[in-house]
Amino acid sequence: MTNFAAIANNGLWKNNPGIVQLLGLCPLLAVTNSTVNAIGLGLATMVVLLASNITVSMIRTKVTKEIRIPVFVMVIAAFVTCIELLMNAYTYELYLNLGIFIPLIVTNCIIIGRAEAFAAKNTVKAAAFDGLMMGLGFGLVLLILGMVREVLGAGTLFASMDLLLGDWAKQLEIVVYQSDHKLLLAVLPPGAFLVMGFLIAAKNAIDKALESRSKPAVILEPINHNEQT
Amino acid sequence: MKSSSTSPRSIMKLALSLASFGFVATSLVVATHWATKEAIEQQRKQQLIKGFSQVLPQNMLDQNLLERCILLEQDPLLGSDQKKSVWLAKEQDKVVAMVFQTTAPDGYNGDIDLLLASDLTQKVLDVRVISHKETPGLGDRIDIRKSDWIKSFSEKSLHESNDSRWAVTKDGGMFDGFTGATITPRAVVKAVKNTLVYQGMHQSEILEQAYNCGDDSMLKDDQDD
Numbered sequence: 001m002t003n004f005a006a007i008a009n010n011g012l013w014k015n016n017p018g019i020v021q022l023l024g025l026c027p028l029l030a031v032t033n034s035t036v037n038a039i040g041l042g043l044a045t046m047v048v049l050l051a052s053n054i055t056v057s058m059i060r061t062k063v064t065k066e067i068r069i070p071v072f073v074m075v076i077a078a079f080v081t082c083i084e085l086l087m088n089a090y091t092y093e094l095y096l097n098l099g100i101f102i103p104l105i106v107t108n109c110i111i112i113g114r115a116e117a118f119a120a121k122n123t124v125k126a127a128a129f130d131g132l133m134m135g136l137g138f139g140l141v142l143l144i145l146g147m148v149r150e151v152l153g154a155g156t157l158f159a160s161m162d163l164l165l166g167d168w169a170k171q172l173e174i175v176v177y178q179s180d181h182k183l184l185l186a187v188l189p190p191g192a193f194l195v196m197g198f199l200i201a202a203k204n205a206i207d208k209a210l211e212s213r214s215k216p217a218v219i220l221e222p223i224n225h226n227e228q229t
Numbered sequence: 230m231k232s233s234s235t236s237p238r239s240i241m242k243l244a245l246s247l248a249s250f251g252f253v254a255t256s257l258v259v260a261t262h263w264a265t266k267e268a269i270e271q272q273r274k275q276q277l278i279k280g281f282s283q284v285l286p287q288n289m290l291d292q293n294l295l296e297r298c299i300l301l302e303q304d305p306l307l308g309s310d311q312k313k314s315v316w317l318a319k320e321q322d323k324v325v326a327m328v329f330q331t332t333a334p335d336g337y338n339g340d341i342d343l344l345l346a347s348d349l350t351q352k353v354l355d356v357r358v359i360s361h362k363e364t365p366g367l368g369d370r371i372d373i374r375k376s377d378w379i380k381s382f383s384e385k386s387l388h389e390s391n392d393s394r395w396a397v398t399k400d401g402g403m404f405d406g407f408t409g410a411t412i413t414p415r416a417v418v419k420a421v422k423n424t425l426v427y428q429g430m431h432q433s434e435i436l437e438q439a440y441n442c443g444d445d446s447m448l449k450d451d452q453d454d
Contacts, residue, residue, distance in 0.1 A: 033365070059250075062246075063246070063250075064243060064246070066243055067243050067246060067247045067250075070247060071247065071250045074250055074251055074254045075250075075254060077254070078254035078255070078257050078258050079257075081258045081261070082257060082258060082261040085258075085261050085262055085265045085269070086261065086265060088265065088269050088272070089265035089268035089269045089272060090265075090268065092272040092273075092275075092276065096360070153365070153366075154365075182366060184364075184365065184366040184367070187365045187366070188364070188365070
């Protein structure tokens with residue numbers, strides 16, 4: 001009955017929360033100045049999304065529609081607080097780096113959005129898979145942004161991964177290039193918007209290329225014509 | 230259907246249902262809080278000890294340093310409207326140095342939190358930036374992970390409270406500035422200077438005070454930052 005391939009495609013590509021729905025832009029843009037921060041927030045968001053989707057789906061028959069929203073918000077807030085405490089306890093420096101953006105996961109529209117739009121109407125299994133895929137889709141966008149910005153702005157890749165993975169991960173750091181004049185813009189907020197813009201453009205370009213391959217681009221012609229005149 | 234959802238009875242039912250969900254959610258948070266409480270405290274202590282070991286020489290570090298903590302009255306010289314702590318470092322049972330928590334309130338992007346160790350002649354042993362939001366690549370050279378600049382404070386002392394050498398070179402002082410970021414080093418120099426002035430004014434007072442922020446109270450203070 002449930003089409004897992006469609007759910008996966010939805011979360012990872014077609015309806016990607018990061019680059020298509022453009023949800024949760026605030027943390028997305030704010031913490032992606034390094035790969036480790038991006039992965040940290042991506043994982044935290046994914047866990048919350050997975051847990052909240054499962055819980056919401058489990059209680060969907062027991063919650064009447066009048067109190068649905070407050071119950072969902074409470075469920076999400078509880079999970080986020082738990083994640084925050086756990087990160088505080090076990091990945092302390094990453095917790096300090098991410099700062100306010102961990103508690104702010106509560107306000108990430110993806111989570112309440114998936115709870116309301118999907119989990120509240122589907123089986124636990126489908127909801128869990130949807131949470132995982134949406135979380136993964138969001139996390140991958142974070143990861144790409146973080147990697148691009150770190151390489152451009154700091155000239156490194158996977159620096160300070162030990163904050164997340166423990167001391168052994170110190171050796172993961174790759175120095176891509178060394179220069180006194182790095183592209184500082186990339187790690188500053190405007191860089192986030194620029195890289196994000198290119199990412200969305202690339203996604204749209206790929207979609208268009210795929211579309212035009214499946215059927216000849218007859219439809220496009222009148223639009224082009226109008227623009228030229 | 231519609232009328233039943235607004236009757237007092239069904240409202241009561243909804244409220245009870247909402248309350249029970251609230252209870253379950255809160256219990257989950259409480260349980261996690263209990264499970265992680267010790268690890269979190271440990272992490273905070275670890276962080277402080279890590280800071281101490283960077284600003285104090287090895288022979289002044291001992292097990293009870295964290296306990297010898299005094300909560301200071303809020304003072305503009307310490308750069309914050311929050312109470313700051315000072316820890317007393319001992320050598321052979323005599324207090325030989327103080328470690329101040331202090332803040333440079335006028336950084337380019339807000340507060341810069343510092344840890345400053347100085348001996349009883351108000352000579353700086355070492356300073357470290359604990360947290361800051363300065364511009365990456367420009368102002369963040371105050372961070373020991375980015376450059377050694379912060380070490381230029383060690384062995385320096387204040388001769389009088391308006392010692393003109395305590396400024397960046399651009400303002401005729403003895404501390405190098407950064408190209409592209411004047412505000413950040415200026416703020417740090419000022420904060421270190423102010424803390425030394427504070428120490429000069431309050432040192433005897435501090436030495437007489439009883440320790441009042443070992444462990445728990447200190448941790449709470451830390452949380453406000």
